[in-house]
Amino acid sequence: MSNASDYIPPKVWTWEKPNGGKFASINRPTAGSRVEQALPVGHHPLQLYSMGTPNGVKVTIMLEELLAQGHTGAEYDAWLVKISDGGQFSSGFVALNPNSKIPVLEDRSSGQHIRVFESGSILLYLAEKFNAFLPKDLATRTETMNWLFWQMGSAPYLGGGFGHFYAYAPTKMEYPIDRFAMEVKRQLDVLDQRLAKNEYLSGNEYTIADISVFPWYGGLVKGWLYGAAEFLSVQDYKNVNRWVDSIYSRPAVKRGRMVNRTFGEPFEQLHERHDANDFLTKTQDKINKLGA
Numbered sequence: 001m002s003n004a005s006d007y008i009p010p011k012v013w014t015w016e017k018p019n020g021g022k023f024a025s026i027n028r029p030t031a032g033s034r035v036e037q038a039l040p041v042g043h044h045p046l047q048l049y050s051m052g053t054p055n056g057v058k059v060t061i062m063l064e065e066l067l068a069q070g071h072t073g074a075e076y077d078a079w080l081v082k083i084s085d086g087g088q089f090s091s092g093f094v095a096l097n098p099n100s101k102i103p104v105l106e107d108r109s110s111g112q113h114i115r116v117f118e119s120g121s122i123l124l125y126l127a128e129k130f131n132a133f134l135p136k137d138l139a140t141r142t143e144t145m146n147w148l149f150w151q152m153g154s155a156p157y158l159g160g161g162f163g164h165f166y167a168y169a170p171t172k173m174e175y176p177i178d179r180f181a182m183e184v185k186r187q188l189d190v191l192d193q194r195l196a197k198n199e200y201l202s203g204n205e206y207t208i209a210d211i212s213v214f215p216w217y218g219g220l221v222k223g224w225l226y227g228a229a230e231f232l233s234v235q236d237y238k239n240v241n242r243w244v245d246s247i248y249s250r251p252a253v254k255r256g257r258m259v260n261r262t263f264g265e266p267f268e269q270l271h272e273r274h275d276a277n278d279f280l281t282k283t284q285d286k287i288n289k290l291g292a
Contacts, residue, residue, distance in 0.1 A: 052269075062123055062126050063078075073129075105122050144209045210247060
């Protein structure tokens with residue numbers, strides 16, 4: 001592999017082979033399905049196809065929060081899509097999300113079979129459907145949307161930028177790591193300054209903005225992402241840490257983080273969720289014990 005200093009881009013880029021890195025085997029410059037395979041369907045109104053990445057966790061936290069508020073219509077089946085195995089490229093998945101990214105939600109409650117893709121869109125859809133976690137007054141609603149879209153625009157610098165070059169790229173390169181570390185720390189400072197004067201991102205109300213931002217930046221602060229907490233000196237962002245601890249203390253958040261999770265401690269992993277009792281009986285530690 002060429003060093004960054006001597007690489008000269010070709011006049012026309014062409015894809016010839018996987019270029020290394022954790023997801024090299026599934027990355028291609030083309031869209032569409034790669035295998036004919038229908039998606040499974042459960043018995044609940046909402047069908048979620050996802051994995052316990054930060055984007056997937058946004059939706060499972062939202063669903064668990066809705067259920068905790070008593071919205072029985074938010075009952076859902078959460079099917080595991082193993083993105084490292086290319087499950088997002090099945091014909092059934094692509095029919096719901098042509099962009100082949102998790103999560104994707106299908107709402108079958110009205111008979112229309114509404115598809116919702118992009119995690120921010122799913123959060124907004126559910127908030128409007130159940131009239132929850134989205135303020136009614138114009139000013140606070142707009143502030144909520146400001147931070148929701150801030151997260152959608154900022155996280156690619158954290159995940160695809162910093163996370164890729166720091167944790168997944170086949171070669172460690174100083175320039176991209178430094179460039180994206182600087183941007184991530186700037187983003188943490190943006191959050192820290194906002195949270196210095198507000199309990200939550202929209203003000204005093206817990207909203208879809210917090211649900212959207214927490215899995216990414218809360219995960220970074222807690223050391224769940226990329227093992228980079230020390231590298232980025234996350235302890236310096238006192239207000240972000242206070243906000244993260246407050247949100248993580250919510251039982252629905254802890255449940256939401258478990259759904260479609262395939263890593264971490266076995267008791268934190270609920271690979272698929274089809275009933276509320278699954279948290280008590282089907283976490284990976286319990287399944288391992290039964291199989292022993």
